Amino acid sequence: MDTQSTFDAYLSAGDVTLGARDVELLRAIDREGSLNNAAETLSRSYAHAQRRIVELEEAFGSLVERRRGGAGGGGSELTDNARDLLAAFARTQSSFEGVADIAETVLSGDIVDRDGELVTVETGAGHVRALVPDGSGAVELSIRADAVTLTDPEDTPVPEHTSARNRFSGTVREVEMGERIARIAVDIGGNQPILALVTEDSREKLGLEPGHDVVVSFKATATRGVSV
Amino acid sequence: MDTQSTFDAYLSAGDVTLGARDVELLRAIDREGSLNNAAETLSRSYAHAQRRIVELEEAFGSLVERRRGGAGGGGSELTDNARDLLAAFARTQSSFEGVADIAETVLSGDIVDRDGELVTVETGAGHVRALVPDGSGAVELSIRADAVTLTDPEDTPVPEHTSARNRFSGTVREVEMGERIARIAVDIGGNQPILALVTEDSREKLGLEPGHDVVVSFKATATRGVSV
C-alpha cells in the first residue's frame, strides 16, 4: 500500500473559509478584468461566483472593486486587501506542501517525563525532547528532514549554547542526491536512521559521504508526536 | 480582518482519499466493536458507512475484519493495517497543525540567483538561501518560528561546519513566554524581526533577554518562498 499525504489549505475569517476554489476565482478576476469573464473562463456560473464574492467580502473585507456601466460595460479589479490575501494563501499553501512532500523519520518511544506539552521520550537512540499535546506512554515522533541540522563533530556548539535541544552523534549511512538538494540518512544508534535534507553546497562542505561522522541536531519545538 | 490558516488533511492511495470523517468512523468501529454501533453512535447511516469501508479497503487494503452471525450476531475489529493507517494520519495531521498554528516571519526580497529550486534572495537583512519552486524577481519567504535555531555568538559553528545555510547575528528584541515555550523576536537588521520558538529551558541557558546578542540560523531547505 502506497499512501501519500495531501491536504486542502484554507484561510478562515469568522465562519467563512476561503479555499483553493475561491483563490482560483480571485486570480481569474485579476487576470480577466471582469467577474463575468472570470466565471466564463473557469466554466462556472456567474451568478454563483458573484454571490460567493459578496459572501467572502462580508468576512474578509473589500476584495473586488466592481463597476457597472461605462465604457466596455464596466469591470472589476482586485483590491490591495485581496492581493495580500492571495499572497498569504500562497505562503501557507507552500508551507503545507513542505509538510506533505518532505520525508520524515518516525521514532517510536515512551514518554518518561512531561512538562506541559513538552515531553521527554525514550527512544532507541536516546532521549528526545518533543511536543506532544497530551497522553502518556507510547508515542510516535515525526522529525521532518528539513528540520534536521547536520554539523561537524569538531565544531558543534555545546548543548548549553544552542536552542537545538536534541543532538546525536552519528555516521552517514546513505546519501541520495537530488537536483540541488541531498537527502542524507544518518545512523544514530536507533533502529532507523534520521533523514536530513541539506543543500548540495552543505553536503560538499561537510564532506557528507557514507561512513563520515556527523552530529545531527533538531529542535524540540519542531519535533511533534502523537500518542499511539 | 483576522484570518487564520486551517487545513484538511488526507491520506490518499490511488484515487481514494481517506479524510477526517473516515478516521472518525474507523476509530468508532475500534471503540464500539461493530460497524453497526459505530454508525449509530456517530449518527450516520449504516448503509453508507458500510459502503465507505468497502471503498476504502479497495484502495488501502484490508481495514476491518467483519464477522456476521455467531454469538452476539457478529462484530468487527480493525486490522493492524488500519491501526498503522490511523497512526500515520494522526502524525501527518499533527505536522500540519504545526504549520497552521506556529508563528512565522515573512521576509520580502528579490531573487538574485537561482540554481534549480534553490535561490538566493536579497532581503533587508542580507542574503537568504531558500526554496522557491519557480518564478523570479520579487518573492516572499516564510520562515517558521520552530525552524529557527538560536546559538551563543561565542560558540557558533563556522558556516563551513553546519548545514544551516542562513545565519545572522542579531539582538533579542522581545521575549514572550508561553507555558513551557518562549517566543523570541530577534532583530537582525531587516525591517522586521525573526521569530524563534524555543523551550523555556533553552531560553534560560542562552540567557535570552531583550538586548542580548544571539546568532539566528535556519536551513535553506526549511525556508520556502512564493513569487509575488
Place this chain on the structure above:
DNA sequence: GACCGTTGTTTCGACATAGATACAACCGCG
C-alpha cells in the same frame, strides 16, 4: 431448528452545492 444481532445490499428521499437562465439596473459612448 428458532432466535438474535450483526453484516451485506438495494432503493428512496432529503439536503446542499453549483450551473442555467432570465431579467433589471447601471453608465460611458457614439
Place this chain on the structure above:
DNA sequence: CGCGGTTGTATCTATGTCGAAACAACGGTC
C-alpha cells in the same frame, strides 16, 4: 437616446452526498 457589456438578483434544475428504511444472509447459542 439607444447600444452594449457589465453587475446584481431571483428562480429553476442537475448532481452528488448521505441518512432512512427495508430485507436477505449469516452463524453461534439455546
